[in-house]
């Protein structure tokens with residue numbers, strides 16, 4: 001039986017603490033709560049780490065967060081048996097500094113797809129380096145060009161917001177999804193769009209990840225490398241901070 005966890009991070013990516021109840025502990029020790037602020041690994045964004053604490057002072061480290069039988073079932077993975085049981089009340093805290101970096105990096109990946117509007121073949125976000133792979137034979141521009149255009153979008157401090165739309169709304173307004181390379185997962189009844197700029201003027205695309213509230217919060221970033229990965233694939237690496245002097 002699959003559980004449905006209320007995913008608090010979908011409506012508020014800035015929740016660093018919350019309270020919840022243990023619903024189940026699976027055969028491998030994974031903890032399922034009624035609600036959570038822990039993002040589960042998906043869409044190239046790694047799951048959260050953090051801790052659960054009980055009123056009696058016990059503390060359970062969470063080393064990873066993943067999805068279970070369905071994408072709605074979120075499993076908190078402790079390094080060893082937690083001793084938790086259904087009905088336990090726990091206070092949740094994610095490793096906020098790590099999550100904020102992931103949100104900044106993830107949002108930077110959206111900006112990169114604006115600067116480089118090519119089909120995406122893969123993406124991975126991490127705390128200090130992210131990559132997006134594009135299906136193109138040649139980038140046609142340098143990492144300095146891309147960095148400059150990314151930083152224009154960061155400095156413009158565009159708002160970043162989410163909006164739920166129905167499959168029918170999407171079908172009636174195909175232009176809502178500006179990126180041609182991400183197929184929205186239709187069929188579930190509703191789709192979460194991530195909008196950059198007023199009403200998605202800069203970009204809108206379906207995404208279930210966590211993002212910062214405005215592009216200014218991404219902070220200074222640069223393209224560390226554009227790598228050739230096969231004849232028709234280029235990998236762009238985004239890093240925090242100013243580009244190192246050549």
Ligand SMILES: [Zn+2]
Nearest residue numbers: 106194207209
């Ligand atoms: Zn996203």
